[in-house]
Amino acid sequence: MKIAVFLGGPGSGKGTQAKLLAERFGYLHISTGDMLRASVAAKDSLGQKVQQILESGGLVSDDIMKDVVAARLSRPDCRKGVLLDGFPRTLRQAEDLTSILASHPQSRLVVLNIDVPAENLQKRLCGRRSCAECGRIYNIYFQPPRQDGACDTCGVPLAQRRDDQEEVVRQRLEVYARLTEPLIAYYRDKGMLNNVDGQREVAEIFEQLSGLLQSE
Numbered sequence: 001m002k003i004a005v006f007l008g009g010p011g012s013g014k015g016t017q018a019k020l021l022a023e024r025f026g027y028l029h030i031s032t033g034d035m036l037r038a039s040v041a042a043k044d045s046l047g048q049k050v051q052q053i054l055e056s057g058g059l060v061s062d063d064i065m066k067d068v069v070a071a072r073l074s075r076p077d078c079r080k081g082v083l084l085d086g087f088p089r090t091l092r093q094a095e096d097l098t099s100i101l102a103s104h105p106q107s108r109l110v111v112l113n114i115d116v117p118a119e120n121l122q123k124r125l126c127g128r129r130s131c132a133e134c135g136r137i138y139n140i141y142f143q144p145p146r147q148d149g150a151c152d153t154c155g156v157p158l159a160q161r162r163d164d165q166e167e168v169v170r171q172r173l174e175v176y177a178r179l180t181e182p183l184i185a186y187y188r189d190k191g192m193l194n195n196v197d198g199q200r201e202v203a204e205i206f207e208q209l210s211g212l213l214q215s216e
């Protein structure tokens, strides 16, 4: 199974690209952020543990994340390939991923970095809105819906993630720079980094990522 991980900052387009790549290649898109938000919404035991952390923009502990990701990757729907969006986010998680994959002997890790400067990420995050019905993502600055606040396809009101509010975004970007950005050098030193300029059209980035995923 091929496992692609995305290293771009929050708002770099990881989720959008992972979704498109999943459709093209028939791989599974796993977003650790979506998994955690689903647990919070369901108020299950994981959700109760992580709710406050998500709301503050901090990171869930590496131990919890290791268990969550290991359990998810062992399910049969991952066999064909996985686009892992949101993990690893710390050096410890990168090492944990290596050890998780050691128990999947057929696995091959592909590392994709969607490069977007930090100053650009803030507007992408604070402007992000999504449709709860179809999952389509908009940005009030860059890709606004035709009618203010409503999905073009479904017409339902668009929602903002709680952690896309300005104060939380500042915290998430700080956490990214301090804990996640070092992963770029970590994978570059291992000769595994594929860097992609994230400040182009979605379709252009998608074509480049598709090529990389195919050839890696």
Ligand code: AMP
Pocket: 010, 032, 033, 034, 036, 053, 054, 057, 058, 059, 060, 061, 065, 085, 086, 087, 088, 089, 093, 163, 172
């Ligand atoms: P995301 O949707 O990927 O931006 O994730 C939303 C939030 O979920 C993050 O701000 C973290 O609080 C938490 N989260 C998601 N993935 C991880 C991870 N790999 N390690 C720690 N926390 C995570």
